[in-house]
Amino acid sequence: MRALTWMNEVTDVNTRSEMNSTSREITASLASKAAKGDRNAFCELYGLYKDRLYRYALYKLRDPHMAEDAVSETVLAAWKGIEKLKSETAFGTWIYRILSNRCNTMLADEIQQRSNLENIYRETIAANASVTISSGAGHSIAGSGMSDSTGRNEDPALSIELRQALDMLSDENRQIVLLSVVADLNSTEIAEITGLNANTVRSRLARSLAQMREFLS
Amino acid sequence: MSEINKNTDTDANANNTVDSNLTAYSEAAERSGSTSDSAVNYDSDHEYIKSLFDADGITAPDSLSEENISALIGDMPGDLTGDMTGEISGAVSEYMPQEHEASHPDHSGEPAGNRSGDRSGADSTAGKPERVKRRQRISPAMKRRIMAVAACFIIAAISIPLVNAVLTSAPDTSLVDGELRTFDSYGQIKRLVRSMEKESGINAGGGIRILNLGRDDETMDIMTEDAVGDAAGESAAEAESFDSAVPNGLVSEAPAGESHSSTYLQVNEVDEADIVKTDGKYIYYVTDREEVVIIAANKGKTRQIARIGSSGIENYIHDIYLKGDTLVTIGRTYSGDEGSTAIVTYDISDRSRPEMIREFRQSGEIVSSRMVGSCVYLVTTEYVRSSGSIIPKCTVGTDYTDIPARDIRCMPEPQSPSYVILSSVDIASGETVNSKTCAVFGATDSIYCNDHNLYTASSEYNPGKNSWYTRISRASIDGLKISFNATATVRGNILNQFSMDEYKGYFRIATTSQRDGMDVNNLFVLDEKLRVTGEISGFARNESIKSVRFMGDTAYVITYRAIDPLFVIDLSRADDPRILGEVKIDGFSSLLVPIGRNKLLGIGYATGDNGYGGEYAAGLKLALFDISDPAEPKVIDSKEFENMDSPAQNTHLALTVNYEKGYYAIPYGIDHYDDFAVAEPDDIPIADSEDPEDSEDAYEAENQYEGGVLIFSAGDRLEINDQHKLGTDQLSRCVYIGDYIYAMDHEGNAYSFGLKLR
Numbered sequence: 001m002r003a004l005t006w007m008n009e010v011t012d013v014n015t016r017s018e019m020n021s022t023s024r025e026i027t028a029s030l031a032s033k034a035a036k037g038d039r040n041a042f043c044e045l046y047g048l049y050k051d052r053l054y055r056y057a058l059y060k061l062r063d064p065h066m067a068e069d070a071v072s073e074t075v076l077a078a079w080k081g082i083e084k085l086k087s088e089t090a091f092g093t094w095i096y097r098i099l100s101n102r103c104n105t106m107l108a109d110e111i112q113q114r115s116n117l118e119n120i121y122r123e124t125i126a127a128n129a130s131v132t133i134s135s136g137a138g139h140s141i142a143g144s145g146m147s148d149s150t151g152r153n154e155d156p157a158l159s160i161e162l163r164q165a166l167d168m169l170s171d172e173n174r175q176i177v178l179l180s181v182v183a184d185l186n187s188t189e190i191a192e193i194t195g196l197n198a199n200t201v202r203s204r205l206a207r208s209l210a211q212m213r214e215f216l217s
Numbered sequence: 218m219s220e221i222n223k224n225t226d227t228d229a230n231a232n233n234t235v236d237s238n239l240t241a242y243s244e245a246a247e248r249s250g251s252t253s254d255s256a257v258n259y260d261s262d263h264e265y266i267k268s269l270f271d272a273d274g275i276t277a278p279d280s281l282s283e284e285n286i287s288a289l290i291g292d293m294p295g296d297l298t299g300d301m302t303g304e305i306s307g308a309v310s311e312y313m314p315q316e317h318e319a320s321h322p323d324h325s326g327e328p329a330g331n332r333s334g335d336r337s338g339a340d341s342t343a344g345k346p347e348r349v350k351r352r353q354r355i356s357p358a359m360k361r362r363i364m365a366v367a368a369c370f371i372i373a374a375i376s377i378p379l380v381n382a383v384l385t386s387a388p389d390t391s392l393v394d395g396e397l398r399t400f401d402s403y404g405q406i407k408r409l410v411r412s413m414e415k416e417s418g419i420n421a422g423g424g425i426r427i428l429n430l431g432r433d434d435e436t437m438d439i440m441t442e443d444a445v446g447d448a449a450g451e452s453a454a455e456a457e458s459f460d461s462a463v464p465n466g467l468v469s470e471a472p473a474g475e476s477h478s479s480t481y482l483q484v485n486e487v488d489e490a491d492i493v494k495t496d497g498k499y500i501y502y503v504t505d506r507e508e509v510v511i512i513a514a515n516k517g518k519t520r521q522i523a524r525i526g527s528s529g530i531e532n533y534i535h536d537i538y539l540k541g542d543t544l545v546t547i548g549r550t551y552s553g554d555e556g557s558t559a560i561v562t563y564d565i566s567d568r569s570r571p572e573m574i575r576e577f578r579q580s581g582e583i584v585s586s587r588m589v590g591s592c593v594y595l596v597t598t599e600y601v602r603s604s605g606s607i608i609p610k611c612t613v614g615t616d617y618t619d620i621p622a623r624d625i626r627c628m629p630e631p632q633s634p635s636y637v638i639l640s641s642v643d644i645a646s647g648e649t650v651n652s653k654t655c656a657v658f659g660a661t662d663s664i665y666c667n668d669h670n671l672y673t674a675s676s677e678y679n680p681g682k683n684s685w686y687t688r689i690s691r692a693s694i695d696g697l698k699i700s701f702n703a704t705a706t707v708r709g710n711i712l713n714q715f716s717m718d719e720y721k722g723y724f725r726i727a728t729t730s731q732r733d734g735m736d737v738n739n740l741f742v743l744d745e746k747l748r749v750t751g752e753i754s755g756f757a758r759n760e761s762i763k764s765v766r767f768m769g770d771t772a773y774v775i776t777y778r779a780i781d782p783l784f785v786i787d788l789s790r791a792d793d794p795r796i797l798g799e800v801k802i803d804g805f806s807s808l809l810v811p812i813g814r815n816k817l818l819g820i821g822y823a824t825g826d827n828g829y830g831g832e833y834a835a836g837l838k839l840a841l842f843d844i845s846d847p848a849e850p851k852v853i854d855s856k857e858f859e860n861m862d863s864p865a866q867n868t869h870l871a872l873t874v875n876y877e878k879g880y881y882a883i884p885y886g887i888d889h890y891d892d893f894a895v896a897e898p899d900d901i902p903i904a905d906s907e908d909p910e911d912s913e914d915a916y917e918a919e920n921q922y923e924g925g926v927l928i929f930s931a932g933d934r935l936e937i938n939d940q941h942k943l944g945t946d947q948l949s950r951c952v953y954i955g956d957y958i959y960a961m962d963h964e965g966n967a968y969s970f971g972l973k974l975r
Contacts, residue, residue: 039290047283054277055270064278071281072289079290162269181267188834188862188888198862199886203505203947203963209262216269 031091035082042082045091046075053099056182058158059166060103060175070106074099093189096179100193165212172196173208180205397626397657397690397704403608406622406658410634411603475955478873483714484667488588490536490547491870493950493961499568500952501544504965507533509546511568512967517957519967522569532559538588538644542566543574545593545644547586550578557610557617558583558597562644577642577652579611584637584673585714587666591645592696594671598661600635609638611654620654626701628659628688632677637661639671639692641699653697657690657704665717669694672717672724676710684731685710691724691747705747708754709739715809715869718767723750723791727774729761736761738776742791751792757782763821766809771847773809773817781805783819785847797847802855804838807866810874810881815845816853818931820865820872820883823857837861837885837927841935854934860888863927864949873951878974879930880938882953884960886924886946926951926960928972943968 027048033041053074057067077098166174172194179190187205191198279285400406477497482489492503500512500519508526512519525534525546534548542565550559557578563571581597588594601607608619625636636656643651661673675688686708692701709728711717716727724743729736732755739754760776767773770789775781782799783806806819819840840855864871865883873882924946928939943960945968951960959969 039287042290043283043287046286050277050281050283050286051275054281055273055275058275059270068278068280071277072286075286076289158275159269159273162273177266181263181270186888197864197867197949198888199864199947199949200505200963206262207505209266213262213265216266 027091037082039079042079049092049095052183053095056096056178057099057103059162059178059182060100061106062158062163066106070099070102074102077102090189092183092185093192096183096185096189097193100175100179161216165215168211168215169208173204176201176205177208177212181209397628397701400622400625400627400658403619403622406625407603407607409627409631409658410601410607413631413634414603476877477954478875478952481869481872481874483665483869486589486668487666488538489870490538490586490588491950492536493952494537494539495952495954495959496539497954500954500959500961500967501537501539502950502961502965502967503534503536503546505963507535507548508965509534509537509544510965511565511571512959512965513568514954514957514959514967514969516955517969517971519959519969521965521967523565523571525563525571532561535583536586538586538593540588540591540644543644544571545588547583547593547595549583550576557581558595560586560593560595560640560642560644577612577640578617579638579640579654580606580609581636581638584661585664587664587671588644589666589668589694590696591643592694593642593644594666594694594699595640595642596661596664596671596673597638598635599638600633600660602634607634609636609654609656611638611640612652613654620656624655626655626657628657628690628704631659632688633660634658635660637673637675637690639673639699639701641694641697643697651697653699655692655700657701659688659690661690663711663714663717665714665719666694667719670719671699672719674711674717674726684708686730687711687726687728689724689726689743689747703747705743705749707739707741707743707749712762712765715767716762716765718772720767720769720788723788725767725772725788727762727765727772729776732758735759736778738762738774740772740774740786740788740794742788742794744791751790751794753786753794753796756784756796763805764807764809764819766811766817768811773844775806775809775819775821777805781821783817783842783850785844785850787847798850800842800850800852802840802852804835804840804857806838806840808869808872810872812931815843816931817842817844817850818881820863822866823859834862835859837863837866839929839935841931856929856935856937858885858927861885861927862888871950873953875953878972879932880928880974881930882926882928882951882958884924884948884951885927885940886948888946922946924948925968926958926970928958928974938974939972941970943970 027045030041030045030048034045050071053071054067057070058064061067061070074095078095166177169177175194176190176196179185179193180187185193187198187201190196190201190205194201196204475497477495480489480491480494494501495514498513498515499522500514502510502512504510506526508524510521511523511525512521525544526532532548532550534546536547538545538547544563544565546559546561546563548559548561550557557580560577562574562576564574565571577595579595579597581599584596584598586593586595599609606619608622609625610617611620620638636658637660638654638656640652640654657673659675661675663674665672665674671692671694673690673692675690677686677688678684686706687710689705689707690701691703692699707726707728709730711726711728718725722745724747725740726743727738727740729738731737735758737755738757738760739752740756741749741754742751744750757776760778760782762774763777763781764775765772767788770787772784772786772788772794774784774786776784781804782801784799785797787795787797802819804821804823806821808820810818810820812818819838819842821838821840822834823836823838825835835857837858838855839857841853843851843853863883863885871883874880875882922945923942925941925943925948926939927937928941929935929937941958945962947962947964948960948968949963951958953959953972956972957969958972959967961967
């Protein structure tokens with residue numbers, strides 16, 4: 001019980017300086033128990049990560065409902081495949097890999113759906129009137145409830161400036177920044193998830209952060 | 218001097234293990250001195266941005282509390298065992314045979330609707346909430362890079378019994394599929410794509426689709442229907458009738474330079490594109506900005522003399538080939554909305570003024586390329602939708618147009634509406650492009666290429682078997698004559714191009730697959746018809762392949778979970794591959810480099826035990842193996858470098874070998890942002906101490922950008938000749954020209970130093 005209370009304190013801490021070696025040991029010990037099928041250990045471990053997981057998904061997907069879905073589906077997938085944790089992958093890298101895959105899939109699905117809806121819209125209009133609809137983005141779909149540029153309900157909790165700063169970056173660089181700044185992974189772990197070289201990650205990260213800072217200040 | 222054999226290098230994937238909760242690298246020059254209080258000091262970009270994110274105050278909502286998640290998990294078992302009942306051990310390619318036989322005893326094309334039971338049985342578990350049953354799709358780039366972990370795929374193949382499909386009844390040699398079919402018309406392709414989309418219920422667009430198990434009669438009709446209409450879609454300009462006359466002199470002798478390094482290749486005489494090339498006088502390098510810089514190098518001095526960047530159209534260069542006075546770039550190009558992969562040839566007779574000669578394009582994203590003689594072989598993957606353009610395009614003469622239907626083959630039971638597109642482009646031809654393009658319906662991840670065959674390998678997941686499979690296609694290549702002629706499917710995933718090899722007509726492939734929820738490893742030998750003749754399956758349980766090297770009749774395989782056994786496998790009998798011996802070592806090698814016949818150099822990772830059942834990547838590791846006795850391989854020597862990493866751990870292209878002088882060189886970086894390396898406040902030496910050694914340490918502590926080039930040789934033991942610091946950890950490649958080493962960083966800056974060997 002005491003250990004659980006202590007870990008809740010650790011959960012609220014976000015800064016690197018306070019993620020000291022003791023919390024890393026606790027993580028590793030929980031991971032090892034979870035890998036053997038200990039559900040409570042898995043849930044405690046999840047508790048340590050849940051805020052960061054949710055924030056990462058939220059910045060990536062921008063929509064709180066989608067972010068919730070992404071996190072819960074990720075955790076379920078992680079639990080289903082918990083045996084794999086016995087191998088050399090660290091829990092952090094592993095769970096973020098699943099989460100980022102999930103987010104990418106949701107984003108791709110959504111672009112797909114939006115383009116389907118646009119097609120249907122265009123076909124309907126063309127059928128009902130002899131108006132030629134030019135292709136390309138930019139027109140909003142009446143009554144569909146989708147905003148035109150991003151197609152999701154953006155969460156007002158996310159600061160506009162941060163969102164804009166993130167939007168400046170390429171998809172891959174945005175991913176690298178979020179994995180570093182929100183998920184707190186180091187360049188080696190990010191390299192493993194993205195498939196890039198560790199020093200490519202470092203240089204892209206440095207450049208992206210500098211770009212963002214210039215924009216924000 | 219140590220003997221270094223001119224055999225090819227192995228490629229390696231990064232697969233580090235590092236404990237979580239360590240923050241990443243932040244920008245150098247602005248690093249603040251404090252490690253304990255990041256709230257106030259905003260000097261580093263990383264800290265500044267992080268503080269903005271941290272200030273958002275966002276926390277996980279109540280729906281994601283531990284209690285709710287615990288309820289969500291419910292009684293679900295925490296592992297994947299129990300899904301593998303009915304598996305036949307030792308069976309080779311179990312992609313479909315049992316199910317296939319059960320549902321199609323006479324191959325008459327009966328509907329296989331009853332197979333859905335298998336599919337859901339493998340995946341559904343008690344108490345799984347409805348909303349998690351969501352289809353999952355992986356974008357092509359993701360699929361290529363990341364092996365998904367524990368995701369909820371549901372994939373089933375359309376069963377398209379092909380005219381020549383044959384199922385042998387012996388499970389240990391059966392392959393599900395038969396041969397590649399040819400499409401007769403564009404209409405056929407369009408109908409196939411539409412039927413794949415219809416069955417999956419959504420507009421196909423990429424990645425692994427969910428396809429319901431086939432209504433065979435319908436798809437059968439699609440494949441054998443006579444061509445109607447769209448046959449006219451065949452392109453008018455035939456690439457067949459090319460003029461194979463003498464090249465127009467663009468390919469000339471290399472400029473007289475000193476001895477210099479060349480790209481480390483998997484197969485001799487088959488060149489691979491890289492981000493760096495040199496001819497002894499100039500260094501050609503692709504920067505982070507995806508442009509090419511040309512640098513004159515002379516006795517350690519470098520000067521950038523030209524840059525090839527985007528020229529009006531968007532052009533992102535991926536890698537390059539060099540042939541005399543011709544520079545070839547491979548990259549991504551956009552015109553309007555349409556993206557394609559381009560081979561652009563430049564005349565660099567005047568190094569300071571590169572001139573574009575011609576451009577060849579093909580649709581799809583780049584997979585890889587090779588160059589044999591003066592022909593560049595380019596492989597791309599393209600995913601299509603019935604609502605868009607469904608036929609791959611390529612440059613023919615001066616047009617960019619659909620490739621003819623008869624140049625497109627179809628894999629048996631294609632998993633996704635996507636193509637492998639292969640082109641052969643003669644870069645020595647004149648103003649017009651000489652090329653030939655063909656395609657196969659099916660995706661691809663890696664290629665293996667020798668001077669007469671090119672193999673593509675594509676990963677697919679079968680939920681019924683809960684395992685991954687690799688689909689292989691083979692194309693024969695002979696100058697501009699290319700055609701896909703065979704296909705096969707084996708169980709498991711490959712690691713990279715080095716997992717495949719062809720020798721004496723046999724194709725060998727090493728994979729990692731899953732059994733009972735654990736990783737197991739396999740090696741298959743296929744004959745000229747790509748039928749499996751022999752295999753070892755299920756070795757090194759609970760470990761996965763980290764590096765492979767085929768040398769003639771022997772294969773060396775390194776697997777890893779906590780320790781790294783090196784397996785020596787005898788392939789002299791195609792029907793009976795055997796494991797001869799093994800030796801264990803800590804950490805694992807991701808790159809295996811043969812040295813003569815008796816030694817093997819391993820470049821890879823040192824790992825550490827964090828004391829709680831986990832591993833982390835602790836640095837770079839070099840290992841030297843004695844393989845003179847295949848039954849008893851031994852470790853002769855090994856060296857570990859804490860917190861060091863090198864691109865050579867990820868790719869064979871980053872290894873430089875000097876055969877004459879007998880040394881290896883790799884770029885390295887030291888990661889000072891690892892918690893293990895950061896000094897405690899008490900340990901940071903005082904900068905103004907009297908002791909000169911103290912001030913040097915102080916300089917070290919402040920200078921986090923430690924890196925350079927590591928030079929070593931492998932004789933009777935491993936010898937470090939020089940760990941040469943260059944003040945940056947951003948190096949991606951190094952080359953040698955004469956006695957100088959030049960190293961390039963991501964931006965294209967060149968560093969150099971003179972070599973001093975003992």
